[in-house]
Amino acid sequence: MKALLQNNSLFQLHTAVLLFGGTALFSKLIPLPALDITFWRCLLAAAVLAVWLKVNGQAIALKHAKDYLWGTVLGVVICLHWVTYFASMQLSTVAIGVISFFSYPVMVTLAEPYLNKQKIALVDVVASIVVFFGVALMMPSFDLSNQVTQGVILGVISAALFTARNLLYKRHFSQYSGQHSMLVQSVVACVILLPFLGNEHWQMSGADWSTLALLAVVFTALPHALFNAALGQLPAKSVSFINCLQPLYATSLALLILGEVPSSSTLLGGFLVVTTAMYETLKTHKNRTK
Template identity: 45%
Template sequence: MNPVKRSLINLHLTVILLGGTALFSKLIALPALDITFGRSLPAFICLFIFAKFSGESLRLNNTKDYFIGIGLGILMAVHWMTYFMSMQYSSVSVGIIALFTFPVITVLLEPFFEKIKLNWQDVLSAVVVLFGIYLIVPSISLDNDVTLGVLVGVLSAFLYALRNLFHRQYFSHYSGAKAMGWQIMVICPCLIFFLDDKFISMDTHTALLLLCLGTIFTALPHAMVATALKHLRAKTFSLVACMQPFYGVVLAILVLNESPTIKTLIGGVLVISAAIYETINTHQSYKRENE
């Protein structure tokens, strides 16, 4: 098998694993904050070991980068917490679709970070996403758990978009595994003082699920991304990454017996279509700028 085909298969496996993280919001009977902490602890250890064996220094270049890493880590902490909260309020299907509003949110935020202007296609994408979210929301009331889950999911998407924009501008000179390792490491001291008593007294089954989430479903896919990008373009990775909601919904149906409504599925198709469009459009814009 040639390296490109192997990398593409590995990339799809990576996206399946990342989509599978959503399942743990239902499989682990802990608050979202505790799941986030339990995910982070083994994940950063594994990523640092991977970076070390890849021949990288674990140190950052300067003091400024350490402060940037801390800021990005705080954003990641709240993003992961709201990610799991969204699915605990509603369902895996609803939460993961709400999260994937982030490509369009990113495009809407970019003018505040870079010297670019919005075009009518971006505004149209935002309208499509809003309509997709409207289809998912059962009622305009915070008393409805699904509605609350959607809103928290969109907040998670906003935080993820912010983190990605700051990362691209100030932290992208580090490898993916090393950058993620530092950001995830920051999560642990941020959350340790807010852990629920249930975390301290968890049973062996819960501990094994958290270990599985932190290693196989978090550290491993981020290490696999670094390997896959050696043979694949960033555009290919971004497009395949848009399959994450599809894989997540399928896994939720198979593992958790979820039954997404037709309106949820239609809303999901609209949100993901907009995400794919913005991914393609973004890469074409960067290509034109660098020609």
Template identity: 45%
Template sequence: MDPVKKSLWSLHLTVILLGATALFSKLIPLSATDITFGRSLVAFVVLAALVKLTGNSLKLQSAKCYAIALLLGVLMAAHWVTYFAAMQYASVSVGMIALFTFPVIAVLLEPLFERNRLHWQDVVSALVVLGGIALIVPETDLANETTLGIGIGILSAVLYAFRNLIHRKHFSHYSGAHAMAYQTLIIFLCLIGFASDQVYQASLHTYGLLLVLGVFLTALPHALIATSLKHLRVKTFSLVACMQPFYGVILAIVILGETPTWQTFVGGILVISAAIYETINAQKRQ
């Protein structure tokens, strides 16, 4: 098979696997914190082993890199916990749509990191996202679990946008597996004091699900990303990555039996369209 086509198939598989992580917020009978704690431990062991098996050193280049890795890990810990919490309060479909406000949020935050200014198109994208979110919010009262889930999902998107901007500016010279090995270790260390007794008393079935989540839906996708980028442009990767909520929603319908409302579908189309537009626009500016 042509290397480019093979990489493209690999990339779609990666995005499907990342989209499937959302299902485990419902499949694993643990809190968002406990799920993240177990996921990070499994993923760290696999990613660290992968880095060593490929003949690379786990060491970072400087003290500054270790400080950045710490910051990225803390942001990822908060992002992963809020990611799972959003879907536990709302639904996988609604939670994923709320999360994928992050490309537009990143554009709005970018002037804090780069010497560039907002364009009117970015403001329009933000308004489109706002309209999409408004469609899926059932009521403005946070006592409504779906509304609360959307709010937590947007907070998760803000955390992820900050993480991505810092990573791109200060940590992008490390491979995905190397960078995530450190971040998953820090996530694990951050959550040791917050994990409940339930995670230590879980059934073998629950541990099996955590193993699948950590190995096949966390460590494996980040290894595949590095492989895909050898033959694909970053723009192609970014655009295909915008398919993640689509794959996640389809999997939620098929596996969990979710039935998204028409407002969720229309709101999702608006949010994902804005994400795709900003992804294309970002590549043009670079």
């Protein structure tokens, strides 16, 4: 019975990671700027998550007044993360955007010792250098006017914002489920982005709106639910390691659906970034179990 539950959880986890990777495709499939995509994604996802919490008998209101402050901070950070994430891929390619973003596991390993007033291990410094080199390989030049270079830089900024969000969530908001936290962050993001919303959505077709709904429901709300369900049944190390497959899933989907063929430098840079992320993930969880 236990083995059956774990197999089911593994299926849920791989499905969630595949859907997370597929999120990147919508930067190309939806004819809107990154800011507008983020707003509509958050609005629709918030509605679905609110219904989800109510159906499961969970309260939507937060427990303490200070939690609203931290929920707002998290919402601001995740809002900027999503906008830069989609903008990165709109300027470059799905592969470059996702791989640049996946420098975040190394950022976490560097930031956590600093926050905990611990010494940063030499191996983590070496890992950060390898990741920096991998990211640099994906840049066609160091010319800031080059769109691909801009995409790489935005991908790294998105990773830094995601790192900040994860560390803040762990310290100040982990008493709430992933779905509840995502609902709060999505609502805050909507409020922030509303004044900057463009008019392009008025020109969207019914098919475009369907694609946007698909992003919000199937590629945002659903994978968060599956991911959290798997997290309750599988070791954290397994969850984090499988999550490192996200760039592979995203790049493969972009090749099949968008016809984006990654260059050799992107593949080499991606190999360095993803393998280093996997190494840091395994090392972190190994240290925690000592």
